[in-house]
C-alpha cells in the first residue's frame with residue numbers, strides 16, 4: 001500500500017518518493033521505530049541514513065537531467081497533508097480534512113425557486129465549467145472517426161442521423177450548453193443516438209473509445225427533460241435559506257447513470273454539471289471510497305440526475321428514505337459490457353426490475369460501451385424493450401487509426417530499463433503506463449520517480465483521496481506520468497494524453513484484447529492523434545492473434561515476431577455481425593467472447609490473484625459499502 005505510515009524504509013525496498021517531504025529534504029521517519037536503540041541498531045541506522053542520503057543525491061541528479069530533457073519537476077506526495085483516514089470511508093467530519101475537495105463536491109448550478117424558465121448566467125461558474133485549461137479539445141483528425149455505421153431495430157424506429165446540433169431539435173438551453181462546451185458538430189455516435197433517444201427508444205450503442213458516447217446519451221436525455229423538470233421532478237427545498245434539519249428530502253431522480261469506476265462516475269458528473277447549467281436539473285454523484293456523509297447531504301437537497309458506481313448505489317438503495325426510483329425516466333449503463341459481465345448481476349437486477357423502480361413503458365434504458373463481447377450483448381438484449389435500437393459505429397471492439405500502435409519485444413527482466421529509455425527519450429507529454437498488478441504499479445512508479453521522472457500512480461489499493469489527487473496531478477500535468485492498473489482503463493478522458501504504454505500486456509484473465517482496446521483508447525481521443533507502445537514477450541502469446549488482427553485492421557505495423565500470426569484471409573465482415581445467437585460470429589474469432597471484460601488488476605504474488613473480481617477495484621460490493 002502506498003502510504004507513508006506503512007512503507008518499510010529499513011529493508012531493501014528503498015523508496016524516496018514517500019520519504020521525501022515537500023521541502024525536498026529526505027525524512028525517513030526515524031522516530032517511528034520505537035524500542036531501545038542498541039549500539040548495533042544505531043550503527044545500522046547511521047549506515048542506512050548514509051545509504052539513503054547517497055540515493056537521494058542520485059535521484060536529485062537524475063531529476064535535474066529529466067528537467068533538462070523537458071520533463072516537469074517532481075512533486076512528492078505529501079501524505080501528512082493529504083491523507084484523512086477518518087474521511088476515507090467514514091462518516092465523521094474531520095477537522096484535519098485536507099483542503100482539496102472531493103470530486104463529488106464540485107460546485108453545481110443551484111436552481112432557485114424565483115427563477116423563471118431558464119436561470120440567469122453565473123459567470124464565475126461558467127468559467128470553471130467551460131473554460132478550464134485542461135479540458136479536452138477536439139483534434140483535426142476527427143474525420144478519422146467516421147466509420148461505417150450499422151443501425152438495427154424495427155424499420156420505424158431507425159433514426160435518420162443529425163448532421164448539425166441545430167437540426168437536432170434540442171432544447172434551446174441544451175443547444176447553448178453544447179455550444180459552451182465547444183462542440184461544433186455531433187460525432188458519429190451522437191448523430192445517431194441523439195435522434196434515437198429523442199424518439200424515445202431503448203438503445204444499445206457501441207463506438208470507439210473517445211468518440212463522444214457520454215454526450216451521445218446525456219445531450220438528448222437532458223434536453224428531453226429540460227422544461228419538464230418542474231412537472232416531473234420531486235418537490236425539493238429552495239437552496240436559499242436551506243435548513244438540513246427541517247428541509248431535507250428523499251432523492252427521486254429522473255435519470256440514473258451507472259458506471260464501473262469512481263473516476264468515470266466523477267467524469268460523467270462533470271459533463272452533467274456542464275450540460276445542466278442554467279436549468280432546474282440537479283446532478284449528484286455517489287461512489288465508494290469518499291465519505292458517504294457529503295454524498296448523502298447532496299442527495300437530500302434533491303436530485304434529478306444520479307450518477308453512481310454500483311457498490312455505493314446498492315448501499316444507498318438499502319437505506320431508508322434516502323433515494324427512490326419510481327420517477328425514473330432514463331437508466332443508462334455506461335461501460336455496459338463490464339457491468340453486465342463482472343459480478344454485478346444483483347445490482348443490474350435491482351436497477352432493471354427492483355421493487356420501487358418505475359417499470360412503466362415511459363422508462364427508457366440505454367447501454368453504451370466501446371467493446372461489447374457477445375455474452376454481454378446477449379444479456380443486454382434481455383433487459384431491453386423488443387423495439388430497441390442497436391447502433392454500432394465500426395466493428396464492435398475496434399480501435400481507430402488515430403492511435404499509432406507499436407509492439408516491441410521486451411523480456412520481463414528488461415522492462416524497467418526499456419521503460420525508462422522509452423519515456424526519457426520521448427518528447428515529454430502526458431504518459432499513461434499500464435501494469436497488471438497493484439504492487440507492480442507502485443514498483444514502476446517508484447522506479448521512475450527514483451530515476452528523476454515526475455510520476456505518480458493510481459490503483460485500487462490507494463485510498464480514494466490518493467486516487468483523486470493522482471488523477472488531478474496528472475490532469476494538471478503536475479505529474480504528467482501516471483502508472484495505472486486497469487481501474488483507470490475504462491472511460492478516463494484526460495486531455496493531451498500523448499502516449500499510452502503497456503508495460504504489461506493485459507492477459508486474457510484480466511480483460512485481454514478488450515482491455516487493450518480500452519487502455520490504448522486513453523490517447524487519440526475525439527480526433528486527436530496519439531501513440532501506444534506495448535511491451536510484448538512469450539508470456540503474451542494468448543493475446544497474439546487478436547492483437548495482430550487489430551493491428552492489421554488499423555493498418556499498423558506488425559512486428560517481425562508476430563508476422564506468422566497474420567491470418568491468410570482478413571475477413572473482418574464476420575466481426576461486424578451482431579447476431580448474438582450466432583456463436584460462430586466475431587466472438588469465436590477471438591474478439592471478445594473468449595475474453596473476460598473485467599478491469600485488470602490482479603496481483604502476481606498470489607494473494608490477490610484469482611480474486612480479481614472481488615479485488616480489482618474497491619467498487620466491488622464489499623469494499624465500497
Ligand SMILES: Nc1ncnc2c1ncn2[C@@H]1O[C@H](COP(=O)(O)OP(=O)(O)OP(=O)(O)O)[C@@H](O)[C@H]1O
Nearest residue numbers: 136138183187209210211212213214370491493526
Ligand atoms: N461533439 C463533440 N465535439 C467535440 N468534442 C466532443 C464532442 N462530444 C464529446 N466531446 C469530447 O470528447 C471527449 C471524449 O468523449 P467521451 O469521454 O464521451 O468518449 P467515449 O466515447 O465515452 O470514450 P470511452 O469509450 O473511452 O469512454 C470528451 O472530452 C468530450 O467532452
